[in-house]
Amino acid sequence: MKKMMNDNALVRRLSACETMGSATTICTDKTGTLTMNEMKVTEFWLGPEAMTEENQSEIAPPVLQLLHQAVGLNTTGSVCIPNSSPVPEISGSPTEKAILSWAVFDLGMNADEVKQGCQIIHVETFNSEKKRSGVLIRRNSEKATETHWKGAAEMILALCSNYYDKTGKVRAISDEERLHVESIIQNMAAKSLRCIAFAHKISEEENGGQVHEKLEESGLTLLGLVGLKDPCRPGVRTAVDACRAAGVKIKMITGDNVHTAKAIAVECGILKPEEDLEDESVVEGVQFRNYSPEETMERIDKIRVMARSSPFDKLKMVQYLKQKGHVVAVTGDGTNDAPALKEADIGLSMGIQGTEVAKESSDIVILDDNFTSVVTVLRWGRCVYNNIQKFLQFQLTVNVAALVINFVAAVSSGKVPLTAVQLLWVNLIMDTLGALALATEQPTNELMDKKPVGRTEPLITRVMWRNLLSQALYQITILLTLQFKGRSIFGVDEKVKNTLIFNTFVFCQVFNEFNARNMEKKNIFKGLLKNKLFLAIIGITAVLQIVMVELLTKFASTKRLNWGQWGACIGIAVMSWPIGWLVKYIPVSG
Ligand SMILES: Nc1ncnc2c1ncn2[C@@H]1O[C@H](COP(=O)(O)OP(=O)(O)OP(=O)(O)O)[C@@H](O)[C@H]1O
Numbered sequence: 236m237k238k239m240m241n242d243n244a245l246v247r248r249l250s251a252c253e254t255m256g257s258a259t260t261i262c263t264d265k266t267g268t269l270t271m272n273e274m275k276v277t278e279f280w281l282g283p284e285a286m287t288e289e290n291q292s293e294i295a296p297p298v299l300q301l302l303h304q305a306v307g308l309n310t311t312g313s314v315c316i317p318n319s320s321p322v323p324e325i326s327g328s329p330t331e332k333a334i335l336s337w338a339v340f341d342l343g344m345n346a347d348e349v350k351q352g353c354q355i356i357h358v359e360t361f362n363s364e365k366k367r368s369g370v371l372i373r374r375n376s377e378k379a380t381e382t383h384w385k386g387a388a389e390m391i392l393a394l395c396s397n398y399y400d401k402t403g404k405v406r407a408i409s410d411e412e413r414l415h416v417e418s419i420i421q422n423m424a425a426k427s428l429r430c431i432a433f434a435h436k437i438s439e440e441e442n443g444g445q446v447h448e449k450l451e452e453s454g455l456t457l458l459g460l461v462g463l464k465d466p467c468r469p470g471v472r473t474a475v476d477a478c479r480a481a482g483v484k485i486k487m488i489t490g491d492n493v494h495t496a497k498a499i500a501v502e503c504g505i506l507k508p509e510e511d512l513e514d515e516s517v518v519e520g521v522q523f524r525n526y527s528p529e530e531t532m533e534r535i536d537k538i539r540v541m542a543r544s545s546p547f548d549k550l551k552m553v554q555y556l557k558q559k560g561h562v563v564a565v566t567g568d569g570t571n572d573a574p575a576l577k578e579a580d581i582g583l584s585m586g587i588q589g590t591e592v593a594k595e596s597s598d599i600v601i602l603d604d605n606f607t608s609v610v611t612v613l614r615w616g617r618c619v620y621n622n623i624q625k626f627l628q629f630q631l632t633v634n635v636a637a638l639v640i641n642f643v644a645a646v647s648s649g650k651v652p653l654t655a656v657q658l659l660w661v662n663l664i665m666d667t668l669g670a671l672a673l674a675t676e677q678p679t680n681e682l683m684d685k686k687p688v689g690r691t692e693p694l695i696t697r698v699m700w701r702n703l704l705s706q707a708l709y710q711i712t713i714l715l716t717l718q719f720k721g722r723s724i725f726g727v728d729e730k731v732k733n734t735l736i737f738n739t740f741v742f743c744q745v746f747n748e749f750n751a752r753n754m755e756k757k758n759i760f761k762g763l764l765k766n767k768l769f770l771a772i773i774g775i776t777a778v779l780q781i782v783m784v785e786l787l788t789k790f791a792s793t794k795r796l797n798w799g800q801w802g803a804c805i806g807i808a809v810m811s812w813p814i815g816w817l818v819k820y821i822p823v824s825g
């Protein structure tokens with residue numbers, strides 16, 4: 236049972252891999268795949284004022300306490316001090332981890348103390364639509380409740396009407412100051428920083444002396460802004476370039492704001508700085524959401540980066556791309572990627588950072604979380620597809636030739652040259668051994684220079700028809716000539732003539748197996764010595780054929796051949812090489 240499940244899983248993965256080979260578009264999530272997952276807070280602003288190491292010590296204690304609460308209580312990460320060392324260990328999502336580390340190491344936060352000093356009344360968990368998380372707390376021995384929000388900076392700023400200065404004074408945000416803070420956020424984003432803001436509000440007691448039990452969403456006071464560096468992983472740029480060269484389009488769909496998204500996209504080569512001017516290549520989730528179906532269909536190909544996207548936008552993107560006939564691969568790590576991963580032709584999730592939901596929704600789990608592995612999957616996918624095509628071409632040649640020869644001979648003379656045992660033998664060696672020989676070809680670099688196959692292209696291409704029909708035609712002509720004129724040409728009896736046909740037929744396939752190694756290139760011997768299995772199989776097939784003709788004469792209804800006859804068989808068969816070579820000069824599209 237377990238074995239069966241394993242086999243099923245293997246088949247599923249192989250077919251997923253094959254689908255990946257024909258992918259025309261990859262939609263990728265930013266943090267999950269392209270960036271480092273090791274974020275760090277590199278900038279900190281208190282309202283409109285930049286905080287450096289020097290002036291950070293001037294922050295008034297009440298403000299610092301509020302910052303500690305904002306970070307320590309409103310988080311899904313955790314800080315624990317292991318018994319073995321005094322250095323706290325911090326865990327959580329990349330964003331949470333970065334913010335917690337900053338608070339612990341730069342702001343001197345003691346997470347336990349903060350937790351003990353307050354009581355959490357209500358939590359609003361982070362959600363990808365609102366892009367913020369919040370808590371409602373009450374300090375011990377106080378009646379008033381306080382709201383803390385943390386989230387995407389410009390969205391939090393929009394809810395704020397005041398800010399705290401260093402001394403702890405609450406000041407109203409003037410229009411100028413708002414513009415200034417907005418430009419701070421933009422500047423951080425342009426440096427490819429992820430910008431998170433904290434906001435706070437104390438709820439006044441209501442008339443009847445009742446306390447507020449809901450999180451406040453307006454008139455907040457801005458506590459601070461942090462910029463998190465989200466570095467591009469090494470190797471991502473090369474991987475993105477490799478995909479491009481392979482004709483696969485890459486789209487980055489991220490929850491980050493448009494400036495950060497752009498900066499990261501440029502950093503990892505999804506956007507080239509000069510193309511950046513084309514404004515249709517970068518859109519925001521809201522714009523995309525409001526496109527009419529026609530508009531979406533028209534613009535979707537141009538979109539390279541989508542910022543501030545919701546899970547629904549990711550899903551919509553995949554659905555429309557599929558409708559347009561693309562084969563879509565999606566990479567992602569978060570729960571917000573799950574619908575898109577499921578909808579995609581092939582979903583790739585991240586093994587380390589990925590949530591269980593994302594992994595469950597995907598076809599392939601990338602264990603090392605590395606985008607460069609996507610290129611490996613693409614390469615192998617193309618290789619599997621290509622090997623299937625080679626085998627098909629080879630098989631069809633054998634079958635077309637055998638069918639026509641036996642059919643024509645049976646209709647014209649009532650006797651078939653290839654007996655049932657011989658046909659079974661041909662099938663056995665060609666199916667099993669041929670499949671093994673051709674399916675074990677390793678991926679080559681050329682595979683990555685071709686255009687993707689896409690959804691509409693037939694499995695048997697015109698190139699394959701050209702190759703297989705020419706070979707089949709040659710074999711049919713030769714073997715039918717042998718059938719009708721063989722006896723007089725060689726001066727032999729019926730049985731020797733039939734053996735000649737059988738032997739020539741098998742050796743034609745052996746030589747044609749070399750032709751099948753490359754459907755388009757003329758050099759069919761490239762990399763031959765590296766594929767030991769191929770050579771071994773060719774050797775085994777030849778030896779078995781000699782045994783069939785020379786030793787198992789009774790079983791195979793054959794007659795031993797002399798040297799001259801062997802030479803003739805091989806000589807005719809080897810002609811399939813020059814024919815295969817010549818035929819590749821005939822141009823065919825597709
Ligand atoms: N833990 C968090 N607390 C508060 N805000 C957060 C948190 N994580 C992310 N954000 C904010 O939400 C935005 C989008 O994050 P989200 O995780 O929804 O997007 P995503 O599509 O997974 O992003 P990415 O493509 O970068 O992985 C971020 O830009 C950030 O401003």
Ligand SMILES: [Ca+2]
Nearest residue numbers: 264266267569
């Ligand atoms: Ca993500």
